[in-house]
Amino acid sequence: MTDKKDDLQAKVPQALSPRQSNVLEQALRLLVEGGDRALTTASIARAANCSKESLYKWFGDRDGLLTAMVRWQASKVRVVPLARERLDAEALFSSLEHFARDWLLVLSSQTSIALNRLAISHAASAKSALGDIVLSNGPVAMAARLKPVLIMGKEAGLLFFDDVDEAFRTFFGLVVGDMQIRLLLGDRLEQTDAKVIRDARRATKQFFALYGAQASAD
Structure with missing residues (x-):
């Protein structure tokens, strides 16, 4: 059933x-x-x-x-294909950075803000299943899309973690931070392309500092 x-x-x-x-x-x-x-x-x-x-x-x-x-809307966040046999730190970093950049651009768009506000409203009033729809096709779908990349990085000895779900949540937190909630509450953040690129690179660097090979060695 x-x-x-x-x-x-x-x-x-x-x-x-x-x-x-x-x-x-x-x-x-x-x-x-x-x-x-x-x-x-x-x-x-x-x-x-x-x-x-x-x-x-x-x-x-x-x-x-x-x-x-x-x-x-979620399909606009893409994973850069990686070749397992030729995977190195530079290719993995580039793939994660690209994913982070797409993610920030989508989340900060007026379209996503409107969808998320509507989902919160519907979830609070039980008006529709939009809250569940956004969860399953938003964060959950992002996790399903990115976790294979993280696992591939671990198998190549480029990332070190015990729990891929925890690693994904850390990456999510580093990328999104408080940006999404501030935008939903009406904060007029300056989300220029240059800022998104900087934020995506910063988050990816921080993730590698926590889970990269050098971090494990240290």
């Missing part, structure tokens, strides 16, 4: 067509511009120039559409 989460996951298309991608982009734009009230089936269909029937066919109900929106 499947629960509601399984049903939601089943309704979200894994490979999106250009028209489906446009629907999600338009839905996210409406959310940023008008909040939850602007996110109606009719307004999304009108903005994306498609029918409401197509929306239901592609994404199912409202929770299915919200799941697809969160996944679409």
Whole structure:
């Protein structure tokens, strides 16, 4: 027997067509511009120039559409492919730094801020499953995406840790810090590309200082 989460996951298309991608982009734009009230089936269909029937066919109900929106946003955080047989410290550092940079850019975007604020509101009122959707397709999905890279680094003797979950949480904390909560509370942080690059490099350096080969030797 499947629960509601399984049903939601089943309704979200894994490979999106250009028209489906446009629907999600338009839905996210409406959310940023008008909040939850602007996110109606009719307004999304009108903005994306498609029918409401197509929306239901592609994404199912409202929770299915919200799941697809969160996944679409989270997919912008990418893992740089690594060759296990040629993995060295420089390649591993570059991959983690790139992931951190993407992560910061996505989290600090107006789209993610709007999605996270809506998820908090829905979780507090039990209005929908959006809180669970954001957790499973946000932090949990990020962990599933990055932990294989961390394990690969450990197997290559470049990283040293006992618990990969703890290592991931440390990396998460170093990268995100208090930035996300401050943005959610309305702080107007200056998140320029140059600052994001600096913060991503700083966090990756700090992670290597804690878990890198030299740290273990020391």
